[in-house]
Amino acid sequence: MAFLKHxxxxICYRLLGDAEKPLLVLAHPLGMTQGVWDDMLPMLLPRFRVLTWDLPGHGASSAWNPISDAIQPEDLAGEALALAEQAGARAFHFAGTSIGGVIGQQLVSQHAERLISATLTNTGAVIGTPEAWQQRSANVLEQGLAAMAMDIVPRWFGPAACEQQPALLDGWRVIMGRGDDRSYALLCEMLGRCNFREALAGRDVPVLLIGGSDDVATPPAALQELAGAIGTADPVILENIGHVPSVECPVQFADLLIRHLS
Structure with missing residues (x-):
């Protein structure tokens, strides 16, 4: 691990692989950490230099502490750009899941010239409703992430992953419960404000969309709507997969990603 003051x-990040290879920046889902990409690294590193990082108040990154009592998509995209510059890359590939896909949409809409490609998974131009995100923010501040994780983590994974990995839910509940309540709440509020329906068309970035058939948070219909907003091909929907394909089917996801980036 390494750290960047921004x-x-x-910000806690990892920069792995050969500096001569193209840079691939990976953004994790809300409530998780950069560890979601670990099982894909053996397949990615022979072809790419890989950069992962922890979002505010997640993993080993500092909690959100600026004067502004809000987090904007521009702030998170700014972290990705700062980390790419730290790696010495002007242009890079990007892949993000869930809120990581929202970061990707911000990059596509405002910084297309910095992207070689974008892969957006399990996300949407709009995710959920403002009311639902406000309620989750309030609940987290009142109850704490450790308590909220009991109900939220099971929504991340399809039945197949839970059956194959009996300790999966308990492990991610521990990880989510260690996050910063306020940072998570502010990110919820940000997601309630995000709407990229009119911001993505005409951007000159090759985009691959991936979803899961068992994803209850961002179902296939959300990816289909996003494809229309971007003007790109229909999403690839992975059967029997939930919200986090990098954990549930890392080999299949890595194969799709490598083919798109190639």
Whole structure:
């Protein structure tokens, strides 16, 4: 792991692989950490230099502490750009899941010239409703992430993954419960404000969309709507997969990603 000071906060990141290879930046889902990409690294590193990082208040990154009591998509895209610059890359491939896909949409809409390609998984131009995200934010601040994780984590994974990995839910409940409540709540509020329906058309970035047939958070219909907003091909929907394909089917996801980036 390494650390970068950015806008008064410390970001925890990993930069792995040969500096001569193209850079691939990976953004994790809300409530998780950069560890979601670990099972894909053996397949990615022979072809790419890989950069992963923890979002505010997640993993080993500092909690959100600026004066502004809000987080904007521009702030998270700014972290990705700062980390790419730290790696010495002007242009890079990007892949993000869930809120990581929202970061990707912000990059496509405002920084297309920095992207070689974008892969957006289990996300949407709009995710959920503002009311639902506000309620989750309030619940987290009242109850804490450790308590909320009991109900949220089971929504991340399809039945097949839970059956194959009996300790999967308990492990990710522990990880989510260690996050910063306020940072998570502010990210919920950000997601309630995000709407990229009119911001993505005409951007000159090759985009691959991936979803899961068993994803209850961002179902296939959300990916289909996003495809229409971007003007790109229909999403690839992975059967019997939930919200986190990098954990549930890392080999299949890595194969799709490598083919798109090639």
């Amino acid at each position: 806008n008064g906060r410390t």
